[in-house]
Amino acid sequence: MLVKTYASAVFGVDAQTITIEVSVSQGVNFHLVGLPDNAVKESHQRIESAIKTNNYKWPGKKIVINMAPADIKKEGSAYDLPLAIGVLAASEQISSDQLSSTILMGELSLDGSILPIKGALPIAIQARKEGFDRLIVPIQNAREAAVVNDLSVYGVEHLSQVIDLINLQTKIEPVIVHTRDEFFANVNDFEFDFSDVKGQENVKRALEIAAAGGHNIIMIGPPGAGKTMLAKRFPSILPPLSLHEALETTKIHSVAGKLDKNSSLMTVRPFRSPHHTISDVALVGGGAFPQPGEISLAHNGVLFLDELPEFQRTVLEVMRQPLEERKVNISRARFSVDYPASFMLVASMNPCPCGYYNHPEKDCVCSPGVVQKYLNKISGPLLDRIDIHLEVVPVPFDKLNDQEEGEKSADIRSRVIKARMIQTERYKAFPSIYANAQMNTKQIQTYCQLDQASQTLLKNAMERLGLSARAYDRILKVSRTIADLAEEEQIKHIHIAEAIQYRSLDRQSWGG
Numbered sequence: 001m002l003v004k005t006y007a008s009a010v011f012g013v014d015a016q017t018i019t020i021e022v023s024v025s026q027g028v029n030f031h032l033v034g035l036p037d038n039a040v041k042e043s044h045q046r047i048e049s050a051i052k053t054n055n056y057k058w059p060g061k062k063i064v065i066n067m068a069p070a071d072i073k074k075e076g077s078a079y080d081l082p083l084a085i086g087v088l089a090a091s092e093q094i095s096s097d098q099l100s101s102t103i104l105m106g107e108l109s110l111d112g113s114i115l116p117i118k119g120a121l122p123i124a125i126q127a128r129k130e131g132f133d134r135l136i137v138p139i140q141n142a143r144e145a146a147v148v149n150d151l152s153v154y155g156v157e158h159l160s161q162v163i164d165l166i167n168l169q170t171k172i173e174p175v176i177v178h179t180r181d182e183f184f185a186n187v188n189d190f191e192f193d194f195s196d197v198k199g200q201e202n203v204k205r206a207l208e209i210a211a212a213g214g215h216n217i218i219m220i221g222p223p224g225a226g227k228t229m230l231a232k233r234f235p236s237i238l239p240p241l242s243l244h245e246a247l248e249t250t251k252i253h254s255v256a257g258k259l260d261k262n263s264s265l266m267t268v269r270p271f272r273s274p275h276h277t278i279s280d281v282a283l284v285g286g287g288a289f290p291q292p293g294e295i296s297l298a299h300n301g302v303l304f305l306d307e308l309p310e311f312q313r314t315v316l317e318v319m320r321q322p323l324e325e326r327k328v329n330i331s332r333a334r335f336s337v338d339y340p341a342s343f344m345l346v347a348s349m350n351p352c353p354c355g356y357y358n359h360p361e362k363d364c365v366c367s368p369g370v371v372q373k374y375l376n377k378i379s380g381p382l383l384d385r386i387d388i389h390l391e392v393v394p395v396p397f398d399k400l401n402d403q404e405e406g407e408k409s410a411d412i413r414s415r416v417i418k419a420r421m422i423q424t425e426r427y428k429a430f431p432s433i434y435a436n437a438q439m440n441t442k443q444i445q446t447y448c449q450l451d452q453a454s455q456t457l458l459k460n461a462m463e464r465l466g467l468s469a470r471a472y473d474r475i476l477k478v479s480r481t482i483a484d485l486a487e488e489e490q491i492k493h494i495h496i497a498e499a500i501q502y503r504s505l506d507r508q509s510w511g512g
Contacts, residue, residue: 027062214435
């Protein structure tokens with residue numbers, strides 16, 4: 001007897017339906033075809049044990065299983081469940097009436113227990129798109145998949161539950177997630193708040209500007225000045241995720257297997273902070289079976305690189321293209337995969353190997369030329385993609401001892417949201433642009449026009465401070481954001497003056 005069951009394969013952040021054809025006929029062999037990898041081939045032993053443990057018979061006949069399309073490689077153990085159900089249905093031990101409208105995914109233990117899978121959300125989205133009525137997944141993935149409307153999602157723990165469900169011998173209630181209610185209930189949950197930070201008002205201001213305009217930022221300062229503490233609180237002042245952004249972000253984390261068990265939709269912007277020993281593949285994604293890297297896991301959120309010069313040069317250089325294009329392409333001989341990578345880069349570093357160059361109290365012990373050599377670990381093209389350079393100085397004792405609470409993240413966030421709304425209206429004709437940091441040269445000329453006083457100030461600053469040519473566009477973008485925060489239509493000289501402060505590393509005198 002020939003029976004078809006349906007599963008799904010994940011490529012990039014999207015899924016594709018896989019048809020599993022099971023034929024049981026006269027003979028004694030077992031054949032599994034359709035480009036299965038080793039994990040899929042080994043399913044034979046798992047599903048045979050699971051079937052026998054649950055008091056069903058393994059057919060003593062010729063079993064041929066084809067996974068179509070046959071030219072796409074099938075990877076992982078998540079096909080165990082549809083393969084087992086296909087064998088049982090083809091050997092007429094269970095009904096096959098419900099299989100044509102059902103997607104099944106799950107890894108089987110030898111006793112029939114069902115283990116969690118990766119990519120349940122894109123699988124559910126594709127199932128609904130192709131008109132399937134039901135999706136049966138491990139119970140740990142059920143809430144994640146149930147985010148998708150108009151699809152009955154069943155969370156199961158054991159093969160026996162699936163058999164009873166298909167035979168209509170039991171009634172399992174589908175998992176229901178009230179997506180909008182849960183999303184808006186948790187959208188403001190943050191572990192860290194800016195009110196915890198003592199002093200550092202200038203740094204808070206710079207981070208507010210970065211959040212308002214989507215600008216990348218680098219903080220340079222001695223150890224213990226608060227760079228990491230401030231960076232961890234940065235997501236709390238970013239605008240909340242939209243429902244579309246939340247869905248997009250959740251898909252990436254689902255594919256990578258990074259979602260918490262029994263979670264549904266991500267409600268806060270991701271904050272990724274990889275260690276400086278990370279490889280270039282782990283950062284941008286890839287591998288033999290491509291997976292999203294840290295820059296994609298930070299999509300719609302923040303990528304924090306602490307101790308930037310300690311990262312390998314090759315690792316930092318691979319970020320240059322994703323920072324511009326906001327996506328990363330992983331190419332292999334047989335296929336190519338795109339992962340979204342629209343993130344804000346927040347980096348921090350010491351000014352020199354000993355950490356005390358330009359320190360107000362401690363002396364730098366680095367030998368001549370070492371400071372510049374240390375800074376040269378960060379290439380000009382990468383630095384060119386960072387709009388705000390900020391020097392962070394240690395907090396004095398009287399500020400640390402101050403019992404007065406600082407400004408809350410919620411207050412800063414409200415100003416950031418207002419500025420972003422202005423930008424949304426400004427760039428509504430440009431679907432790929434949502435913030436000032438993404439303006440190209442033509443848009444800078446249109447939206448960053450200066451009066452005579454501002455032009456004179458910028459010209460004098462470029463000449464006296466030795467600012468590089470690449471600083472020009474960055475200053476204009478940042479000043480546009482500062483004007484938006486002040487709800488000013490025209491960029492004024494005070495906005496230009498503040499923006500000039502945020503180009504420390506472009507000054508010829510910096511670093512000796």
